[in-house]
Amino acid sequence: MLLLCFLMRVSAVPVGAPAAPLLLLLCLLLPAASCPSSCLCASDIISCSGRGLSSPPAGLPSYASRLDLGHNALLGLSATWLPEPFRRLASLVLCKNTISQIQAGAFALTPHLLSLDLSSNHLTSLNTSVFAGLTELEELLLIGNRITGIGPGSFSDLIGLRRLYLSSNRLTDFPMEIYEGPSRPRNLTHLDLSFNRLSTVPVQTVMSLSLRGGVYLQENPLLCDCTLLALLQYWMWKQYRPLVDFREGYPCRGADSFNCTHVGVSDMPLHVQTYHADPGGRIRVPCPGLTLLDWEESLVFWVTPKTALNSSGSDLDSRLAVLPNGTLEIRGALPGDSGTYGCAVARERYLKPGETLEARVLVGNSSTSSTTGPARRSSTEHFNTAFTTLASCVVSIVLVLLYLYLTPCRGREGRSKDGTGCSGRVMALCSDPRELESGQRRSNGKRVAFLEPPAEELCRTMNSGGGILRSETRTAGKNFTETLGESLKDLMNSNTET
Template identity: 50%
Template sequence: MCPVVPQPLGVSIDGHLHGFRVTLAFLLSMCLSRMTFTAACPPPCLCASDIVSCSGLNLSTVPPDLPGYVTRLDLSHNVLTALLLDWPDRCLDRLTTLVLSQNAITHLAPDTFAPTPHLRHLDLSSNGLSRLNASAFHGLGELEVLLLFGNHISQTMAGAFQGLSSLERLYLGGNRLTAFPLELYQRDGDLPCLRFLDLSMNMVRQVPVQSLLSLATWQQSGIYLQGNPLVCDCALRAMLEYWERRQYRPLLDFREEYPCSLGQEEWLNCSASPQGGFHGTVEVSYQAEPGDWLMVPCPGVSLPLREGLMVFWVTPGDGSPALGVTDGQSSRLTVLTNGTLEIRGALREDSGTYSCVAVRGRHRSSNETLEVTVSVGNPSGLGKSGEERSSGGEHFNTAFTTLASCVVSIVLVLLYLYLTPCRCHGGKAGGVGGCGGRAMLLCADPREAELADRRVTGGKRVAFLETGGEHPHKCRAKHPVMDAAAIEGILKNGSRALEQVLEEHVA
């Protein structure tokens, strides 16, 4: 706020009016200049609302006095060589995007990005970084995208990406990495949200095939390995063939940049079919009870296996381990030397779809599959995804509902028959004499209808009655009563038997 200068006591307003105006104008100009200074765009950058662009200005240092309201800051195409801890002179707590590409940055100090705690997109591509310090990205818990391609990174230091709990996409292409950075997925969950990894155009020669098959990442977004000098062997050929079968986009989009083309498996001596006779199979299903011992052959693989053939089994569930022939024999799930999956002491959680990864050596038709479905316990309870189906329960509920409806109908009919009062005494209330048409009544005996209002006997019978001319005050049976066999048939056969019996007596 601008300070208010009060009029001095005992001083004439007319005598000092000019001085007061000068003082007020001076203070007002200072306030306005301060407001303009704090909100002004730092020269020689360009500003548009909350975007500040300082790109292509040959800057060697970050401009001072960056506005605190900036959400996107572009410092690309300059000659910055390092980012020190005090590179901004204030906390940029609204900054979400920082572009530092096409500079000469070779060093990132620890806690470099502490002044930008809400950063979500960081572009450090095309710089001179050769290593990443352990605390370079400390404090970026909201970062989602990190671009590091086009640098000189030869290895990822332990803890370099620690704290990036929200990171989803990591671009490391065009560097000098010689090994697959498997620690990104294994080190205490440093990157639990990582779904995209670009390792293209590096110097990687070997990849951990079995570990890659265990990662859920390759199935969701992808791992890009094109442009690396990968050594083609049976394990890599089996994985690439499996990826082709599963229509894996990172492989299909850059297939010409991968080794191990179709037809190389012969000179690699790792074809699954020695005579070239691939026998495709429709989906195979196995049913077992808990505790059973299962032997599941690999579909489409002819026995005996060639020497050097690699067989892997991908187990159900995201992040479940892939099994190989070289695994220890102590596990309940083991891959034998002939490629057969052995499940010892089957459990219900073993149910699901298993995929056999091996070199087949030819394209397959659409009805050929590499998958095997295993169900432990309920044969119809589990499908490919291992989730329980409710069809059996639905059939049971339908049958139970039908049976309950029949029982309730029979009980209601019997209650109607046995609890209907045998009142055939007309005329007392001015009504029509007799039972008034054909009716179904309960009487102890046709001759004891007079006493029906006063006592109940044990031998009740069912009869069809009409109004009688000779004895208007008695219920006279027109047809013989039902016997015990008819009643038993009603109870067994339900309402249909009851209708049939009633029709026979009415006729």
């Protein structure tokens, strides 16, 4: 309709057109979309940042895909803080305001948000109604608020959430709501809890979350113990980026008041061991290098390809369990259990270069026998490779000999200039065709040349009817050997000069 009105305004309308007056009247009555005076509008981006607004300006275009209301004076978000639905809005920026309350249904008119920035506001807590309906949200920024607690189910609707920033708040407890619950964010790949007041963290939960992405815990007053040390040692061995990039931000409180001497670790180098099991079988994988363990004081964590387990809270009746001595047990093994398993425990010594904390598990590998101990590497693959190489060499030699000794003479058609029965030919690998035509015998790079026996003697032998294995061929073979030796000598000399 807007395009039609524009065309009618800029073009001449034929006199007597019956619909022209009606269309002109509609064009005059139809309000044109405009940008509020306190905002800047560019295509589908609306910026009203830094205008001192206490509420959104009237007349915001609802076609916006990005709306920036940051650096203003908004006090709260009610259920009607937006005048109309913004169906196309994907990014909403509300940072640097004074928002302290968010009512239920505040984002009901923006159901397709992908990014929401509420950083640097005055939020103190979160509840189940704050983010209701934002099922498509992928990024949530809550940096620099005053959040001390997160109520159960606060993130239950955020099933598509990938990146969550809770840095620089006042959290004293790890937000388990992120990890637990049937509607928790299952695709979370970035969790920032840095610069809070966490003294302890659920190591098993953090290990599980770190399998999918980054968990940032730097600049928290973490209390040192063997459990935390096991986590940090494992992360450091894995070169986990959130730890490596902010290594100086992990000073532990009470580092001098604890020790982990009750954990014994072998001084022998730790190498990757492979364990095999048949489908449906049982397999036990000991923790690499663990020799002595005080079961009452120490926890051994196993990081599986899907989750993390520990020797204390593990259900011994489940299919995957960690025994009290730190051994991982897999019952009813499935092909999906194959993978790399890492054992994390506070150790007395640092790992040496090349040492590993992991073991491999293979389920259903028919080429090896099932065993519960370290499996020897199968030599089948090595034998197949060696046999294939040897067979290729034999076939190549046979083809070369056939070419050298069984190539028939071409009679008069193949006579050379000197009148011999067969002309001397050269077969070169990776050679320039122009060099072959010119008869050059030089080596550029790596080439191999095979020269046929002198044509006169080979033809004499073939025509004699006695075959190539008669006494006459000895002379030809001798000449061929001498010629080949001279050729190889020339090749070596040319390579040396190069």
